[in-house]
Amino acid sequence: MSLFRLTLRNVLHRRFLSLLTVCAVAITVAFIVLLVLSRQSVEQGAKKGYGPFDLVIGATGSETQLVLNTFYHIGAPTGNIPLAVLDEARRDPSVEAAFALTTGDNYKGYPIVGIDSGYFFTRYGGSRLQEGKMYAHTGDTIVGSYVARSLGLKVGDTFAGAHGLVQGEDHESAAAEHEGDHEAEEAGGHAAAEDEGTGERAGHAHEDFRYRVAGILPELHTPDDRAVFTTVDYAWAVHGLSPEEREITAVLVKPASLLGAHDLKQAFDGSNGVQAAYTSKAVSEVLNAVDQGSRLLGMLTAICVLLAGIAILLSLVAAASERTKDVGILRLLGKSRAYVWLSLTTEGLLVTATGLITGLVTGHLGAYLLKDMLFSQAGIQIEPYHWTPEHWFIVLGALAIGLLSSLGPAFRMYRMHPLALFKS
Structure with missing residues (x-):
């Protein structure tokens, strides 16, 4: 069985926990995307207003x-x-x-x-x-x-x-x-x-x-x-x-x-x-006042990012605990430590990437739905389809958090002897 198929089956085996983790990542990413698009729209609108x-x-x-x-x-x-x-x-x-x-x-x-x-x-x-x-x-x-x-x-x-x-x-x-x-x-x-x-x-x-x-x-x-x-x-x-x-x-x-x-x-x-x-x-x-509000929203965003990272970590810890015997069997069948390590890190990245894509789509969809209301009330004209340089930082940051959160459980499974894994 290929590494990706094994990872996908493990994710689907724990549907509810995986879904909660995906939602945590998606909500965080969507919130950051809306914040970035709104702030850029305010700055551009103010400059040419x-x-x-x-x-x-x-x-x-x-x-x-x-x-x-x-x-x-x-x-x-x-x-x-x-x-x-x-x-x-x-x-x-x-x-x-x-x-x-x-x-x-x-x-x-x-x-x-x-x-x-x-x-x-x-x-x-x-x-x-x-x-x-x-x-x-x-x-x-x-x-x-x-x-x-x-x-x-x-x-x-x-x-x-x-x-x-x-x-x-x-x-x-x-x-x-x-x-x-x-x-x-x-x-x-x-x-x-x-x-x-x-x-x-x-x-x-x-x-x-x-x-x-x-x-x-x-x-x-x-x-x-x-x-x-x-x-x-x-x-x-x-x-x-x-x-x-x-x-x-x-x-x-x-x-x-x-x-x-x-x-x-x-x-x-x-x-x-x-x-x-x-x-x-x-x-x-006005922009200075907006920047002060953005700092507060930035603090809330940091809290959301932390919670999303914790959700990924807990999901992978639970996955490692559930599959201890399975990992022991894989090791006894000749699978390398690297294979075991990659299976858990790939699972973390797969869940994170799913949440990331969902969050990007949700954030831009939210910007599209809110654009008329914001423009009518405050003159802020959001461009919902605009891809900013900050988007690349969002993508890289989300994947980095998913990878770092998966390293702990993966390293724990990597270090254990296959007989110890099987007996546990």
């Missing part, structure tokens, strides 16, 4: 919040700034390009972002639309590829937005106001009824303003895939603001040079409730 815009101007507050909302469409904006800030930035000779951004509304949970169409040509080099054409009039929109795919939007479709950055916010607010109005009526007051009227007018303003899909963006592999874009003046049109009341959320700035970026930050930072933030610095702070 803001394009050439090294500076962003917005309302005073958290720089990280400003950058995440502006470029990654995560969280709420820090507030609004005067429209005059845009003109002031464009007049500065240190500025190569500057674009105003307005936000604050959503369509079914996806942010509606007002920005000049020149933003796409500056950032993506004039990439063509997947279909349709760029917006030209107030109410026209172009839709990110992920939004179009998720909601089934096509060129020519119309829809109404909602206030806020979370789906259903208006409905919840309306329900709360309605409840407050009912309580006010019971108490004989009229203040809540007035508030409800204001809320209803705001809600009707959004419902009456209809957007039209003019085009659909190609897949950009950035957070812009999950946003709806329109003209800057959409918010002013929805709320009927006069020219004196018009404000913007942020200004995206592409400096002409690094020195120009420094001068711009000094000029705008801290004046009249306005701040200027280095985009790369804010993103680095």
